Amino acid sequence: MKTEAVNLICIGADKSNLAVLGVGSGGGELDVQMLSLMQSTFSTLPITADVVEGSTEMLAKFKASVMKCDNLQKISFTWHIMPSEEYIQKIKGKGNVRKFDFIHMIQMLYYVDDLTETIKFYHSLLNKNGRLMIIIESTDSGWSTLWTTFPNELCSEVVPVYRSSSDILASLKSLGLKYEERFIHNTCDITECFDPNSKTGQRLLSFLTFREHFYQSFTPQIRAEILNLLRSRCGTQKEGKVYFNCNLSCIFVQA
Structure with a gap:
């Protein structure tokens, strides 16, 4: 049986209801899929979903997606329009802390101040047999190759420090937590990044570097070094195409 199936079964074992917490859920695209899967798997259990997201615009998109899914209408949603740090302080100030069966943090741990303390806090909110899922x-x-090679040039107020799966695992080990790691293999065709006249290529470069205007944001030397790195060390080349390595790590932390 696959690890994902085992974790899902453990989450719902001996439960009369399921409580889910999404941290940094953005527009909720993945949340909707996961909640739909949980609802179909545990069709007799009431499900509640708390969502922590600092962007009002993203939450509006999330709510719109929920309204389009008839199967999610039975789920009770609680919306927390605030960043993770503010949510943590809010919960710490309460005497009665709510527990959850499934907590997920997908591509959001780049934005927290204290990585280990953040993981420790959310892990403390797990019910028995609960799981904390981290994707990074x-x-x-x-x-990882790009951002660790050019940390001074790429890290900014938006992403103050780059983190990858090795940083997460180091924190988990320091906390003595049990976890399972799975890999999500993926690639992206970035060939057009090397055509300075390609608008698609410019948008891809802005996405990869978190800079709205790639060619205006870096000196000619840094631009050339970034492009060379993208071509030579950040993926593979095949039949004249350059494919960027987008591999992700999915980590299930046990309660």
Whole structure:
């Protein structure tokens, strides 16, 4: 049986209801899929979903997606329009802390101040047999190669420090937590990044570097070095195409 199936079964074992917490859920695209899967798997259990997201715009998209899914209408949602740090302080100030059966943090741990303390806090909110799922870029990914090679140039107020799966695992080990790691293999065609006249290529470069205007954001030397790195070390080349390594790590932390 696959690890994902085992974790899902453990989450619902001996439960009269399921409580889910999404941290940094954005527009909720993945949340909707996961909640739909849980609802179909545990059709007789009431499900509640708390969502922590600092962007009002993203939450509006999430709510719109929920309204389009008839199968999610029975789920009771609680919306927390705030960043993770504010949510943590809010919960710590309460005497009666709510517990959850499934907590997920997908591509959001780049934005927290204290990685280990953040993981420790959310892990403390797990019910018996609960799972904390963390998805983040794998240490062997092109993202990791790019951002660890150019930390001074790429890290900013938006992403103050780059983190990959190795940082998460180091925190989990320091906390003595049990976990299972699975890999999500993926690639992206970035061939057009090397055509300075390609608008698609410029948008891809902005996405990869978190800079709205790639060519205006870096000196000619840094631009050339970034492009060379993307071509030579951040993926593979095949039949004239350049494929960026987008591998992710999916980590299930036990309660």
